[in-house]
Amino acid sequence: MHLKTKRDPDGGWYDRFVQLVDDEKQVVEEFGKNPTLDELREAERRHSTRINLWQQGLVCSECGNQINDRFSARQDGHLLCWNCATSNDGSEQGGLRTNADPTKSVLSESKLHKKSLCDYVINVATGCRHGCKFCYVPSTPAIGNREEMLEDCADVDDPQKDWGNYLLYRDDLPERVHQGLEQTDFENWKTTDRGRGIVMLSSGTDCYQDRRAAQITRGCVHELIKHDVPTRILTRSPNVTRDIDLFKQANGNLTIGTSIPSFDTALVKTLEPNAPPPMARWEALNELLEAGIPRFVSFSPTYPTMDRDDVHEALSWFAAIDPEVVFHEPINPRGINFEMCVQALQESGMESEASKFRQLTQHGEWADYALEQIEMVREIATHFDNLTIHTWPGHDLTKVASGTQKEKLKKMRRQISPEQFAE
Numbered sequence: 001m002h003l004k005t006k007r008d009p010d011g012g013w014y015d016r017f018v019q020l021v022d023d024e025k026q027v028v029e030e031f032g033k034n035p036t037l038d039e040l041r042e043a044e045r046r047h048s049t050r051i052n053l054w055q056q057g058l059v060c061s062e063c064g065n066q067i068n069d070r071f072s073a074r075q076d077g078h079l080l081c082w083n084c085a086t087s088n089d090g091s092e093q094g095g096l097r098t099n100a101d102p103t104k105s106v107l108s109e110s111k112l113h114k115k116s117l118c119d120y121v122i123n124v125a126t127g128c129r130h131g132c133k134f135c136y137v138p139s140t141p142a143i144g145n146r147e148e149m150l151e152d153c154a155d156v157d158d159p160q161k162d163w164g165n166y167l168l169y170r171d172d173l174p175e176r177v178h179q180g181l182e183q184t185d186f187e188n189w190k191t192t193d194r195g196r197g198i199v200m201l202s203s204g205t206d207c208y209q210d211r212r213a214a215q216i217t218r219g220c221v222h223e224l225i226k227h228d229v230p231t232r233i234l235t236r237s238p239n240v241t242r243d244i245d246l247f248k249q250a251n252g253n254l255t256i257g258t259s260i261p262s263f264d265t266a267l268v269k270t271l272e273p274n275a276p277p278p279m280a281r282w283e284a285l286n287e288l289l290e291a292g293i294p295r296f297v298s299f300s301p302t303y304p305t306m307d308r309d310d311v312h313e314a315l316s317w318f319a320a321i322d323p324e325v326v327f328h329e330p331i332n333p334r335g336i337n338f339e340m341c342v343q344a345l346q347e348s349g350m351e352s353e354a355s356k357f358r359q360l361t362q363h364g365e366w367a368d369y370a371l372e373q374i375e376m377v378r379e380i381a382t383h384f385d386n387l388t389i390h391t392w393p394g395h396d397l398t399k400v401a402s403g404t405q406k407e408k409l410k411k412m413r414r415q416i417s418p419e420q421f422a423e
Contacts, residue, residue: 001028001049003040005057018057020047034061036077037171041215048245050222054175060084072100072171090154097154101126101168106176112203113195115327115392116417118232120190120197122177123204124170124216127154130206130236130275131164133340134301134331137204138163160336164274167205169212174219181227196422199224200232206275208237218243225250230422234259234298236275238284244291255324255421256288257296261331262303263314270348271303271341285321294421297323299377300392301331304356304369311373311380319384324419328377329392330370333360367400374412390417 001023005016020029020043029043035058044051058067061078072085075098080088090099103126110121126146128137137143138160143150150156154166191197201207207217217233221243224231231254233240240256247254258281262268268278288295297318302311318326331338338361345354360366374391381387393409401409 001047001051003051003053003056003058016057020051034059034078037073037079038077038211038215041219044222045215045218045242050174050178050219050226052175052178053172070172070176072169095165096129097156097166099153099168101170102149102153103168103170106173106180107199109190110195110200110203112200113192114413116194116390116415117327118198118200118203119192119195120199121201121203122173122199122220123202124173124207124213124220125167125202125205126150126170127163127167128205129164129167129209130272132272132275133344134271134337135163136337139335139337140204142204161340167209170216171212173216174223177220177223181223181229184227186227194416196230196416198230198232198422200234202234206235206237207233208235208239211239214239214242218246221246221254225254228253230254233257236272236281238276238280241284241287244288244293247288247293248291252294252421255294255296255419256285257298257323257327258282258285259298259300260314260318261299261301262306262310263317264305264310266348267303267305267350267353270344270350273344282317282321285323289321294419295321295323296419297321297326299326299389300329302328302373302377303331303353304360304373305353306373308376308380311377312383315377315381315384315387319387322386324421325388325390325417326381327390327392327417328374329394330373331360332370332394332396333357333366334396364400367397370394370397371401371405388418390415 001020004019004021006019007016017033018031018035019027022028031039040051053067055068058079060081062080062084065081067079067081070082072080074080075091085100086102090097107120107122110118113119143159147159150159153168156162156166189197201217208214221231233256236259260278260281263278265277285295342354342357360369378389381389391412393412398409
């Protein structure tokens with residue numbers, strides 16, 4: 001399907017309206033004179049198709065120039081050419097500052113193959129509305145090297161402390177993914193023993209955190225499926241179920257997971273203030289199970305407040321949705337993001353929990369905690385017939401371990417996820 005512009009017989013020479021037509025040139029849907037990006041992306045979903053918005057007769061809502069290359073949209077959805085988009089001051093709603101993301105990269109090589117996750121990542125935005133206190137992303141070069149851009153585009157003073165308050169969208173990413181994959185020589189496609197050539201959405205933001213991000217994600221996933229690229233989706237959002245129809249077209253070459261560190265709703269709400277509750281995430285996985293979509297769980301980062309009963313409860317819920325794998329990693333008390341966790345717990349009146357978190361910063365405590373929790377999770381998982389734990393021991397933890405424990409951790413770091421979808 002593609003877009004077609006048609007002159008309005010009752011208007012002037014410049015008046016035209018936009019139609020969606022199929023391969024037989026039959027009109028499938030009419031949009032009027034100035035369809036919004038939201039209207040166009042939702043039409044893609046309704047008709048289970050991809051509409052390349054470049055050179056389709058669409059025009060910028062501000063300057064009137066045709067959309068022939070990069071573009072974005074205002075908060076109300078009206079299209080902007082790239083010149084207007086990059087000169088836009090953005091907007092703010094509910095404390096969230098939004099704008100266009102000027103990032104040029106589309107598909108980035110990733111070191112996450114070390115965790116058996118992927119060799120490439122696609123991020124549909126910069127920033128994330130969830131605002132998880134423990135998130136490592138603001139401390140990575142992907143954010144740290146772009147402080148000036150974030151200040152200009154979203155008035156960000158401190159990328160770490162402002163995390164959760166800014167979000168820059170890559171609205172034209174599906175078009176750019178299409179172009180990139182069409183030009184890709186797949187004989188040179190990067191694969192590693194653990195990454196296996198997988199593309200992951202997203203490592204630096206939640207690709208289904210809201211409708212606009214979900215629309216970008218759907219377009220990208222459509223292109224990846226079309227080119228038979230193995231794809232992993234990681235999200236905290238139940239919005240992921242909106243695209244089950246598309247996932248079924250992947251013929252098993254795609255897997256979807258969600259992060260659930262705990263089923264303690266109050267604790268999760270404190271540390272992940274704007275993310276959906278853990279049970280809503282589990283219900284999304286259950287819906288994917290019923291639809292026959294391969295799925296995994298990220299049991300990460302688990303907390304020092306969790307005892308055997310808490311872990312057993314979580315693994316019981318995971319077993320019920322029959323995941324191909326459960327990735328596990330204990331929380332690591334490094335840097336300002338961990339201090340923000342302690343502060344959030346204190347401000348919520350969770351003094352007991354804050355004390356247990358704070359204890360990890362004492363000499364040697366975090367290593368003992370991490371080793372004990374890794375062993376506990378793996379041992380309890382043996383009580384279930386359908387759970388395989390893939391542990392992510394950090395390099396720092398492996399360094400401080402000794403003897404048999406050190407060798408076990410090294411072996412875990414070398415292991416490959418048991419998933420079959422990318423083989």
